[in-house]
Amino acid sequence: MVTTLDDTKRQLIGEKLADLKAFQNLIISNDQKLMEACPYQDIRERLQNFLEDDQKNLGIIETVIVQYGVPADPSTATEKFISQSEQMMSGDEFTFYQKLIHHELMKHSQAMSGIVIHKAAQKVGADIEIAIGPLNTVNFEGRAHQEQLKGMLEQVGVREMTGQDADQGIWARVQDSIAALSGVFGSVVTQNTDKQDMNIQTLIRLDHSKANTIFTEIGGTQDPQKLQEYFGQLYKDLLAHAEAEEEVVYPNVRSFYGNENVQELYDEQAEMKRMLDEIKAIDPALTDEFKSKVKQLMDAVGDHMRQEESTMFAAIDKNCSTSQKEQMATDFKAAKGKLQREMASAIS
Structure with a gap:
């Protein structure tokens, strides 16, 4: 575990x-x-x-x-x-x-x-x-x-x-x-x-890029200790990212991105959280099983990222001003930081 x-x-x-x-x-x-x-x-x-x-x-x-x-x-x-x-x-x-x-x-x-x-x-x-x-x-x-x-x-x-x-x-x-x-x-x-804060698309892309890099790091090692380290960071990053999106981004885009599209994003992240907890319960020493489950997670997260970076980002550009995108980034960053501190307190 x-x-x-x-x-x-x-x-x-x-x-x-x-x-x-x-x-x-x-x-x-x-x-x-x-x-x-x-x-x-x-x-x-x-x-x-x-x-x-x-x-x-x-x-x-x-x-x-x-x-x-x-x-x-x-x-x-x-x-x-x-x-x-x-x-x-x-x-x-x-x-x-x-x-x-x-x-x-x-x-x-x-x-x-x-x-x-x-x-x-x-x-x-x-x-x-x-x-x-x-x-x-x-x-x-x-x-x-x-x-x-x-x-x-x-x-x-x-x-x-x-x-x-x-x-x-x-x-x-x-x-x-x-x-x-x-x-x-x-x-x-x-x-x-950066100005004072990046716009919301830039912050989300940074999160996506970091997650993709951790997936690559997991794929490139057989060391159980490194697998645990990398997955530990991925686990925290994806949870904080998802919760901050659900608190800040999705409610802001629902009016112009559509209820059906937004609900799909919520559903995908619910499945992602389930998969994270499933992998968390696996001993990294069971390398093949552990990495197989991470690969399934990577595929699911990749599909989710592609939807956000294509259609959702385009909708934000079309419907939000620069100041609105920067304010969303400020709120997203604050929500994510709060969640990270709460997770760190829970772990310690």
Whole structure:
């Protein structure tokens, strides 16, 4: 019987993602505190641009956490560091320049954390790489901010010591050009990936792509432990996805997609849930039986996905505005995250 639905490595990545979100909230708070304390108009304008990017990137991180599907809390060390950082940024003990240095280090740490999560995902599972893919945008823009902060630190440091602007030497001009180029490309990537929330079709496609990847991973191994790990993730992902669709999507599309079509989707997901529980009761060590049942599930889920991505998505495009599709995505993501937390509590 499949009794353990969590893998240690996946849980650790979940905790790192929780840390990433906590640090992103800290970065946003730092942006705001620095803007309030900044005596220089040009620096304040750049900080305002950072704040807008960082708020958008928080939305991307939240989307990734829900797509990943392993809810976790930030580590105790992260919570302690954040508390200390907030005190430092709020007090008068440090100059504006010193606080700006701390902010640049935070940006560097955040970018490195995102890269490490990405590299760890490559070792743990292809489905994880798909779920965290949008983090590349956050990592890219964080690096662009770092380059800009170096130029800002040069200006602020010289101003604090001399009361005058620094000469724009070759180094500074190179940093500014790199920052501008990174910002342009980062914005392009972001526009193609996320605003504050993706539209509902994009989120559902991401779920479908992740599920298909796990099916492939299951098909490619004979190791009972890996079968249990992969199925455990699939089980949680498909249940959360189905429940969120039934709570948010299907009621919203019924009026224009039709009662018969929507009822068919409900019925297919009811059968999918039955099959999931049937497979959950099979010992993965009975490899042939286990994989045979998963293959039946894959075929059923594939038919369901194709209907959603063809006729249902077309109906949504025809009948819903951009803002309506984005609001549906926001509600879907919230419902899915709530269900994931409830499942995690039930398992623990």
